[in-house]
Amino acid sequence: MTGMTRRWFLTATGAVVVAGATSACSTDAAGGSRTMPRVSSLPEPVASLRTSWSTDPFALGSYSYLAPSPLGVSVRKRLAAPVGRLHFAGEATSHEAPATQAGALLSGRRAATEIIKAARPGEHVIVVGSGFSGLGCARGLTDAGMRVTVLEGRDRIGGRTWTEHLDGIPAEMGASWIHGHKGNPLTTLLRETGGRSYPFDYDSVVGRDEEALAELEAHMAKAEDVEHPDTTPVSALLPRKMSPALRYAVNSVLVQEYGAEPGQLAVSAEEEGTAGQGGDFLLPDGYDRLLDHVRGRIPVRTGAVVTRIARTTGGVTLTLSGGESLRADRCVVTVPIGVLKARKITFEPALPARKREAIEALGAGLLDKLWLQFPSVFWDKNADVIEWFDPTDPGRWSMWVNGHRVFGKPVLLGFNAGRPAQDHAHLTDRQVVDSAMDALRRMHA
Ligand SMILES: Cc1cc2nc3c(=O)[nH]c(=O)nc-3n(C[C@H](O)[C@H](O)[C@H](O)COP(=O)(O)OP(=O)(O)OC[C@H]3O[C@@H](n4cnc5c(N)ncnc54)[C@H](O)[C@@H]3O)c2cc1C
Secondary structure (H helix, E strand, O other): OOEEEEEEOOOOOOHHOOOOOOOOOOEEOOEEEEEEOOOOOOOOOOEEEEEOOOOOOOOOOOEEEEEEOOOHHHHHHHHOEEEEEEEOHHHHHHHOOOOOOOHHHHHHHHHHHHHHHOOOOOOOEEEOOHHHHHHHHHHHHHHHOOOOEEOOOOOOOOOOEEEEEOOOOOOOOOOOEOOOOOOHHHHHHHHHOOOOEEEEOOEEEEOOOOOHHHHHHHHHHHHOOOOOOOOOOOHHOOOOOOOOHHHHHHHHHHHHOOOOOOOOOHHHHHHHOOOEEEEEEOOOOHHHHHHHHHHHHOOOEOOOOEEEEEEOOOEEEEEEEOOOOOEOEEEEEEOHHHHHHHHOEEEEEEHHHHHHHHHHHHEEOOOEEEEEOOOOOOOOOOEEEEOOOOOOOOOOOOOEEEEHHHOOOOOEEEEHHHHHHHHHHHOOOHHHHHHHHHHHHHOOO
């Protein structure tokens, strides 16, 4: 998530009140107007890294979102509820902070507490998945003296916590931010690891179309009068035919946040989670350090793809893709909502209807990233965020992070979410870079 806020406009409104700004202008914290620098020719990137989370078989999406359904926000608790000796964790099961690292970690710890209360001494637990939820759970169980096996389908640990490296800096391919650092369990981990934080300012921005955001805010204010927010899509608050500027604003505020288009998202999505306090941090030393800290010395078996989980008398039996069977007293499933929805794991007997309904009711959103390393900086060095309103395809490459400001390196991080991300998902790496370069050229023309 690019995380303007999970509460629509709470932070954005401060900047939205300015009328008359154009798509290339923005208002900085001091109230001055800034335009994107014009550049006659842009250098070619020397390196790039891109994600395609919707085609990644171990994710099948970026994070969960609340789709219109009669279950409403209670769907998270329904997904989290154990089925006998089968337990569930993962960001999608978190009602406190869905779709975040904090939610993932808290859900893993919640599942561990649940098991410690219910289990007899000496029980063996298999945890499926090694993201923050899986490792958070495994850590809680191990610390309580339980026998734990962690199975991970990929050849690396971390799942949607995935730190690559570019020009000597940590390039996060999954989560980047600690959203709302106050009271956030990730901030505690950051402190324990001695890692640095960069206080990110979403209102330190160039290129934001303030008028378009103000127009969107006026439409979204109607959410308060919606009688059935659980079953009403956000699109019901918006005009049927939206201007290009409004489509850009919708992408910038909603789609970049939830990974879902307004027709896919419930009005009550805004009520989910407890809004993070205290601003957002980027981690100049990488998210992987925090995950390693949680993992400690817990062994993880990688390349172990679980295809079947059977509940048997007094335990569970898991089958791996190679045919191997593993038995345990309990199992914790932490795979992403996209994997559950695609039924990549067969449950025997079938999961109860309540659980299946919860899996169907939640959506798997999409946010993809592109890291670009350049020989030198050609963009505005002084803003944290570079936004762009592409009049020909509003929402495409609408959000960029200025890596020079955060890391002191000539690096940009571009985002696509929702429909534009789907449009790019099946392109080659070269085609994605070309699409981004076309956007950057027009932004700076
Ligand atoms: C592009 C992007 C940006 C994000 N930005 C932020 C951000 O800035 N801040 C924030 O707080 N959150 C952000 N998030 C969300 C955050 O990354 C997730 O909420 C969190 O990492 C989820 O952790 P998890 O443990 O629930 O799932 P995962 O980390 O996905 O762990 C589940 C594990 O299960 C494994 N698995 C799947 N299927 C199988 C199988 N069949 N057998 C065995 N193993 C399997 C997977 O490989 C994976 O390792 C972002 C996510 C994405 C994709």
